[in-house]
Amino acid sequence: MGSKGINSKIGVLGGGQLGKMLAQAAADWNLDISVLDPTPQAPANCCAKQVHGDFNNYDNVLAFGQQQDIITIEIEHVNLEALKELKRLGKEVYPDPSSLGLIQDKGLQKLFYREHQLPTSEFIIVDNAVHIHQLIEQNIIAFPFVQKLRRAGYDGRGVQIIHEESELDKLFNEPSVIEQKVAIHKEIAVLAARNISGEIMIYDPVEMLFHPTANLLLYQECPCTLNGDQSEQVKNLAHTLIEKMNIVGLLAVELFLDKKGNILINEVAPRPHNSGHHTIEACPTSQFQQHLRCILDFPLGPALTNVHSILLNLLGEPGYQGEAIYEGIEECLALDGVYIHLYGKKETKPMRKMGHITIVGKDPVYVKKIATSVSEKIKVIAHL
Amino acid sequence: MGSKGINSKIGVLGGGQLGKMLAQAAADWNLDISVLDPTPQAPANCCAKQVHGDFNNYDNVLAFGQQQDIITIEIEHVNLEALKELKRLGKEVYPDPSSLGLIQDKGLQKLFYREHQLPTSEFIIVDNAVHIHQLIEQNIIAFPFVQKLRRAGYDGRGVQIIHEESELDKLFNEPSVIEQKVAIHKEIAVLAARNISGEIMIYDPVEMLFHPTANLLLYQECPCTLNGDQSEQVKNLAHTLIEKMNIVGLLAVELFLDKKGNILINEVAPRPHNSGHHTIEACPTSQFQQHLRCILDFPLGPALTNVHSILLNLLGEPGYQGEAIYEGIEECLALDGVYIHLYGKKETKPMRKMGHITIVGKDPVYVKKIATSVSEKIKVIAHL
Numbered sequence: 041m042g043s044k045g046i047n048s049k050i051g052v053l054g055g056g057q058l059g060k061m062l063a064q065a066a067a068d069w070n071l072d073i074s075v076l077d078p079t080p081q082a083p084a085n086c087c088a089k090q091v092h093g094d095f096n097n098y099d100n101v102l103a104f105g106q107q108q109d110i111i112t113i114e115i116e117h118v119n120l121e122a123l124k125e126l127k128r129l130g131k132e133v134y135p136d137p138s139s140l141g142l143i144q145d146k147g148l149q150k151l152f153y154r155e156h157q158l159p160t161s162e163f164i165i166v167d168n169a170v171h172i173h174q175l176i177e178q179n180i181i182a183f184p185f186v187q188k189l190r191r192a193g194y195d196g197r198g199v200q201i202i203h204e205e206s207e208l209d210k211l212f213n214e215p216s217v218i219e220q221k222v223a224i225h226k227e228i229a230v231l232a233a234r235n236i237s238g239e240i241m242i243y244d245p246v247e248m249l250f251h252p253t254a255n256l257l258l259y260q261e262c263p264c265t266l267n268g269d270q271s272e273q274v275k276n277l278a279h280t281l282i283e284k285m286n287i288v289g290l291l292a293v294e295l296f297l298d299k300k301g302n303i304l305i306n307e308v309a310p311r312p313h314n315s316g317h318h319t320i321e322a323c324p325t326s327q328f329q330q331h332l333r334c335i336l337d338f339p340l341g342p343a344l345t346n347v348h349s350i351l352l353n354l355l356g357e358p359g360y361q362g363e364a365i366y367e368g369i370e371e372c373l374a375l376d377g378v379y380i381h382l383y384g385k386k387e388t389k390p391m392r393k394m395g396h397i398t399i400v401g402k403d404p405v406y407v408k409k410i411a412t413s414v415s416e417k418i419k420v421i422a423h424l
Numbered sequence: 425m426g427s428k429g430i431n432s433k434i435g436v437l438g439g440g441q442l443g444k445m446l447a448q449a450a451a452d453w454n455l456d457i458s459v460l461d462p463t464p465q466a467p468a469n470c471c472a473k474q475v476h477g478d479f480n481n482y483d484n485v486l487a488f489g490q491q492q493d494i495i496t497i498e499i500e501h502v503n504l505e506a507l508k509e510l511k512r513l514g515k516e517v518y519p520d521p522s523s524l525g526l527i528q529d530k531g532l533q534k535l536f537y538r539e540h541q542l543p544t545s546e547f548i549i550v551d552n553a554v555h556i557h558q559l560i561e562q563n564i565i566a567f568p569f570v571q572k573l574r575r576a577g578y579d580g581r582g583v584q585i586i587h588e589e590s591e592l593d594k595l596f597n598e599p600s601v602i603e604q605k606v607a608i609h610k611e612i613a614v615l616a617a618r619n620i621s622g623e624i625m626i627y628d629p630v631e632m633l634f635h636p637t638a639n640l641l642l643y644q645e646c647p648c649t650l651n652g653d654q655s656e657q658v659k660n661l662a663h664t665l666i667e668k669m670n671i672v673g674l675l676a677v678e679l680f681l682d683k684k685g686n687i688l689i690n691e692v693a694p695r696p697h698n699s700g701h702h703t704i705e706a707c708p709t710s711q712f713q714q715h716l717r718c719i720l721d722f723p724l725g726p727a728l729t730n731v732h733s734i735l736l737n738l739l740g741e742p743g744y745q746g747e748a749i750y751e752g753i754e755e756c757l758a759l760d761g762v763y764i765h766l767y768g769k770k771e772t773k774p775m776r777k778m779g780h781i782t783i784v785g786k787d788p789v790y791v792k793k794i795a796t797s798v799s800e801k802i803k804v805i806a807h808l
Contacts (some may be wrong), residue, residue: 046753046766064451067444067470068755070768070779086451087471324761337759369430369453374723377708381432384454 044073044109051108053095055082057383057393058114058312060184061320063088075114076104083239083383084114086329103328106287112289112335113311116143116144117192120345134236134335135310142285143310146217147190153305156278156284160305161296162220165190169213176208186219189210202367212247222304226297227316228264230280233290233330236337240274240282241330243323245344246315246351248294259411266297273303289334290327292316313351314396321379321398322349347400350411354380354395354420356388362422364388365393371417377401380418387422395422428493429720430455432460435492437479439466441767441777442498442696444706449712459498460488467767468498482506488544496673496719497695500528501576506566518620518672518719519694526539529692530601531574537689542661544689545580546604547674547794549574556602561601562591563599570603571596581670606688612648612694616662616787617714624666625714626659627707627727630699632678633649643795644735646702650681665692673718674711676700698737698780705763705782706733731784734795738764738779738804740772746806748777749771757803759794761785764802776803 046069052059055077063084066073074089075082082090091107093100095115101122105111110132111123123137135143142148153160164181166172175181183205189198189212200210201221202400227250231243247264266274274295285308292313294306299364316327325333325341356364363386372378382395397414401407430453436443437660439461447468450457458473459466466474475491477484479499485506489495490726494516495507507521507681519527526532537544550556553741559565567589573582573596583606584594600614611634615627631648650658658679666675676697678690700711709717709725716722747770766779781798 046750064448064471068763068765069446070467070470070766083454086454222427229504333757338754341757342760345584366430370722373717373725376726381452413638 047054048072048109049107050332050335051076051104051111052084052114053087053101053104053111053118054087054114055084056114057083057381057395058386059084060087060383061317061326061381062114062328062331064128065326065332068329069332071332072279074104074108076100081384081386083385086384095119097116102126107132110134110335112331113140116140116309116311120144132335136286137287137322139287139310143308145399146192146307147187148214149307150217150219152285156280158280158305159303161222164218166216166218168215169208171212171215172211172218173208174219181218182220186221188219190215190217206256208347211321217345222296223299223300224296225299227306228266228274228288228295228303229260229313229315230274230278230289230293230295231313231319231327231343232282232287232293233327233334233340234282234287235334235340236288238283240279241340241343242278243316243319243327244328244345245271245274246318248315248373249353250286251374258353258355259415260315260318262322262349262351263345263361270301270303277303277305281305284312290316290331314393315351317381317396318349318351318398319343320381321400322347347402347406348404349398349400350407352397352399352411352415353393354382354418356390356392356394357419357421359391360420360422360424361389362387364394365421365423367421368417372397372414375399375413377410378405378414388420432456432720433491434491434716434719435488435495436468436472436498436500437459437462437485437488437495438498439468439472439474440498441467441765441769441779443468444471444767445697445710445765446498446712446715447702449710449716452713455716458488459493460484462721465768465770467769470768479503484785486510489517494719496520496715499522499560500524500693500695504528514718516719520672520806523669523671523694527692528581529574530572530691531599533685533691534601536666536669539693540664542664543687544691545606548602552599553592553597556595556600557592557697559724559749566604568605568638570605572601572603574599574601578741606680607681607683608680609685611690611801612679612681612687613644613660613697614652614658614662614677614679615674615697615700615703615709615711615727616671616677617718617724617727618665618666618671619718619724621670622667623724625709625724625727626662627700627703627711628729629658629679630656631704632699642737642739643799644699644702646706646735647729654681654685654687661687661689665689671696674715698777699735701765701780702733702735702782702784703727705784716743726773731786732788732791733784735792736781736783737797738766738794739779740774740776740778740783740803740805741805742774744804744806744808745773746771746808749805749807751805752801756781756798759783759797761791761794762798772804 055075062085105126144248230245246262249259320326439459444467459468489510566588614629630646633643704710
């Protein structure tokens with residue numbers, strides 16, 4: 041593949057926390073890593089060279105990519121045309137632009153699952169709000185349903201549940217996927233990795249608990265409470281997906297276990313993922329090092345689970361905006377098994393992801409107790 | 425202590441591999457960390473802001489330190505007068521300049537052990553080669569003996585064994601410590617940590633195997649083969665030393681177990697240390713995060729040993745000098761439990777420390793087998 045191994049120049053589109061943690065992993069092997077991000081002093085700036093530019097801008101991505109040997113992503117909403125051109129110019133681009141194009145569009149994603157007979161909730165693709173109204177009148181869409189924008193959704197933005205007629209004025213007037221609302225029993229995520237040679241490694245599934253309104257991950261536990269069969273089923277789905285989608289790198293798969301016991305694919309992200317942050321402390325190979333192994337075509341590292349873990353997102357406290365102040369850090373560090381990651385975002389906003397905390401231990405009961413204690417102590421605020 | 429906690433500006437004298445790994449640990453908490461180092465693109469440059477300057481130069485250290493809240497070190501041979509002045513100016517300096525002054529001088533170190541009745545080999549302090557010759561004539565010094573320069577020794581430089589009269593022309597003609605050569609059974613290192621509030625944590629001792637001629641660490645194992653009593657004795661000595669030397673930060677203690685079963689202090693270093701690199705993967709708290717906890721006066725993290733480990737130094741292959749080429753990386757990464765750290769030194773030289781590899785596992789036999797395999801596969805060479 042023309043890879044220069046550890047001497048490759050690696051360019052990452054996006055320099056947020058995922059880019060930062062990828063750069064931290066790259067530092068162990070002294071990799072030459074750069075990120076493209078428009079934010080002054082983006083989080084990844086601490087451990088990677090930052091080029092200021094917009095990863096959605098064709099010219100910015102092209103110019104950035106031409107300086108690299110390998111181009112990868114930490115966010116999927118990037119300029120696809122520039123990536124295609126970079127590939128044409130002989131650069132290595134992971135994931136492949138065609139796979140990324142499929143995933144960038146939640147409509148195409150759902151059609152892919154249907155085409156490959158992979159389990160996912162029932163859905164219909166719509167053009168705009170008028171189209172949705174028509175389908176409701178024709179009894180093709182029934183309440184409650186979920187509307188997801190086909191493009192540019194991220195961290196729960198662009199996703200909403202419409203429970204009844206009175207909420208229809210909230211509809212996004214854009215191309216969307218309308219999904220039957222699943223009666224969710226559990227929300228699960230699983231992380232798969234695949235290198236250029238096709239070697240695949242699947243991490244153990246994790247269970248996620250979301251914020252009831254902000255649709256942001258609050259809490260995640262690994263191993264999860266799925267039974268052995270369910271866990272195998274989830275891992276097999278991840279294996280099938282990463283192969284059929286032809287992903288080189290990581291693929292995070294979010295799934296539902298519904299109340300009838302069905303496992304349904306919700307959506308995927310072809311990059312390091314929030315649901316895999318526990319791998320830094322709880323697994324022999326972190327998702328970040330694994331992603332590097334994938335794109336450098338190195339042998340993959342073991343993905344087993346060493347220890348019980350709970351991952352908490354550290355979100356900006358509601359009611360505060362401004363320069364971030366972290367409360368409770370010292371108290372949390374006094375507890376065994378607590379690993380704090382602060383992303384270095386200058387400004388906090390309500391519910392903004394400012395960091396995460398992983399709590400590990402041999403005893404799940406201890407881990408849960410400490411996690412509860414940590415979530416009570418730690419806060420991100422700002423001067424009012 | 426006027427500490428600003430995680431908002432402190434931390435300045436490190438030295439930007440080699442120890443500074444680099446300290447900066448990597450600092451990135452988890454988004455600490456503001458800078459290093460002072462004269463090398464263009466010093467290893468720490470990847471994850472810390474580098475100020476170019478000489479850590480032995482009064483003006484350079486003073487100017488650098490004035491921009492910081494907390495000043496610490498990754499090498500003990502730094503300008504002490506500047507550190508004293510920075511302390512006088514209200515900066516936090518760890519370790520304290522008085523403790524550092526004691527340790528910089530191996531003569532004072534030995535006198536300190538004698539004064540505090542701490543076990544160490546017999547020694548005599550000499551001014552120069554003539555002085556040594558006189559003491560030999562007076563039968564005060566007997567062959568074989570060890571000559572150590574009082575100042576500026578590092579990684580075995582400035583240390584030599586004089587076996588017999590014919591070797592006397594090798595004598596350093598400088599102020600030195602002459603030590604009785606110990607009949608070494610085992611070489612041991614132990615790492616202690618102490619925060620500003622006085623909390624102390626001691627890691628488990630490790631056993632070291634040195635290169636027979638270059639006096640560089642080749643191989644280190646943890647836990648080591650000391651019996652429980654010996655291990656306790658070593659840990660107690662480390663506890664006593666870090667307290668009596670009034671160190672804030674890490675103190676690495678190197679010791680001998682002699683053939684009669686005596687434990688003798690060899691020397692100490694008040695900073696992160698080669699013998700503690702396994703703590704990154706094998707302990708809940710790496711020595712680098714622990715050092716940060718110390719100087720920020722955070723509660724210390726647990727220092728217990730999670731897993732068996734062997735640490736190999738990756739040394740420049742004899743016979744090669746020039747831009748470093750790493751051979752065998754991929755083959756080693758195919759083995760479970762292998763963690764490679766490359767320091768990013770552009771140029772390799774015979775026996776130069778270019779990186780280290782930690783091999784971890786539950787089974788000591790497996791770990792030893794993999795370590796042997798790794799040491800055969802991996803090499804740092806250069807184009808001839």
